[in-house]
Amino acid sequence: MANKKLKILYLARFFQQETDEQHPKTLQEILAHLEGHGITAERKSVYDDMELLRLFGMDIQTVKSKNFGYFLGDREFQLPELKLLIDVVQASPFLTKKKSMELIAKLEQLTSRYGARQLRRQVYVMNRLRTVNETLYYAVDGINTAINENKKISFRYFDWTVSGEKAYRKGGAAYVTDPVALCVDRHYYLVAYDAAISDYRHYRVDRISDLTVLEEARGILPEGFDLGEYTRTTFDMYNGESTRVTLRMDEKLLNIAIDRFGADAHMRAVEGGVEISATVEAGPTFYGWLFQFGPQIKLLSPQSAVEDFKNWCKTTLEQYE
Numbered sequence: 001m002a003n004k005k006l007k008i009l010y011l012a013r014f015f016q017q018e019t020d021e022q023h024p025k026t027l028q029e030i031l032a033h034l035e036g037h038g039i040t041a042e043r044k045s046v047y048d049d050m051e052l053l054r055l056f057g058m059d060i061q062t063v064k065s066k067n068f069g070y071f072l073g074d075r076e077f078q079l080p081e082l083k084l085l086i087d088v089v090q091a092s093p094f095l096t097k098k099k100s101m102e103l104i105a106k107l108e109q110l111t112s113r114y115g116a117r118q119l120r121r122q123v124y125v126m127n128r129l130r131t132v133n134e135t136l137y138y139a140v141d142g143i144n145t146a147i148n149e150n151k152k153i154s155f156r157y158f159d160w161t162v163s164g165e166k167a168y169r170k171g172g173a174a175y176v177t178d179p180v181a182l183c184v185d186r187h188y189y190l191v192a193y194d195a196a197i198s199d200y201r202h203y204r205v206d207r208i209s210d211l212t213v214l215e216e217a218r219g220i221l222p223e224g225f226d227l228g229e230y231t232r233t234t235f236d237m238y239n240g241e242s243t244r245v246t247l248r249m250d251e252k253l254l255n256i257a258i259d260r261f262g263a264d265a266h267m268r269a270v271e272g273g274v275e276i277s278a279t280v281e282a283g284p285t286f287y288g289w290l291f292q293f294g295p296q297i298k299l300l301s302p303q304s305a306v307e308d309f310k311n312w313c314k315t316t317l318e319q320y321e
Contacts, residue, residue: 008049015072020112024069077110094188136206146179146213155211178218243282248275249297287312
């Protein structure tokens with residue numbers, strides 16, 4: 001009797017997993033599947049159940065040709081959409097290989113087993129650098145919970161040592177802060193407001209441990225915070241002094257400059273190229289980005305940043321003399 005009540009659920013799963021447009025199933029195959037689960041059904045009851053599933057919203061279609069049969073047509077996600085999602089999972093360095101494979105296996109369940117085979121053939125980008133912190137997935141969930149519930153969080157923050165051990169900052173003491181947002185720039189970052197210094201700070205989530213959502217409510221955050229501007233000017237989340245700089249570059253670099261500074265940066269054509277004015281975090285990460293283009297780009301102002309960049313280049317080159 002219990003199996004009889006489960007009949008329509010087994011039938012729904014059968015259509016999800018065993019059928020698609022290229023693989024319709026006959027009524028005899030459907031009846032055999034149900035019998036494999038200990039359910040003997042009449043043809044009319046299966047027709048009635050399929051009609052109920054249609055009313056529920058499942059797109060069960062009929063093939064009226066030599067290969068007469070039934071299949072699930074429209075799904076929540078089509079194969080190209082699932083392939084796109086799997087590509088994102090594969091390309092994410094903030095996911096461990098184990099967690100990537102777990103997520104891909106779950107995505108494969110959103111199509112038929114035949115579609116899943118096609119998706120699995122595409123799973124190959126696995127040897128890129130990835131995080132080794134398996135708890136990142138749960139830290140992200142905790143941070144999102146705290147933001148949604150307007151709570152403070154506490155956590156410990158560490159650096160990796162040469163021997164692969166964790167060296168906790170502040171002697172292992174907990175950071176207590178107001179989470180503002182999560183953003184991704186090759187890695188997951190927590191953006192938080194530190195009331196003690198009246199400023200924002202960012203932390204690599206894969207270097208956070210022992211994260212706890214506290215009962216204490218977040219403090220009142222300053223108005224006017226622009227996350228997009230913050231991430232754009234911090235250049236891959238490295239600290240530096242926020243500075244308005246002017247650059248002259250080869251016109252061929254214009255697309256690269258727009259990708260880095262955003263379309264709202266001030267630009268004007270000048271002899272021999274383009275002049276761009278934008279706000280950056282003037283520090284090693286910005287200087288490294290600048291240096292890679294060699295003579296194709298030149299930092300013009302402010303003079304303090306020009307001198308700092310020259311000293312950075314000099315110090316870097318001295319170790320090769």
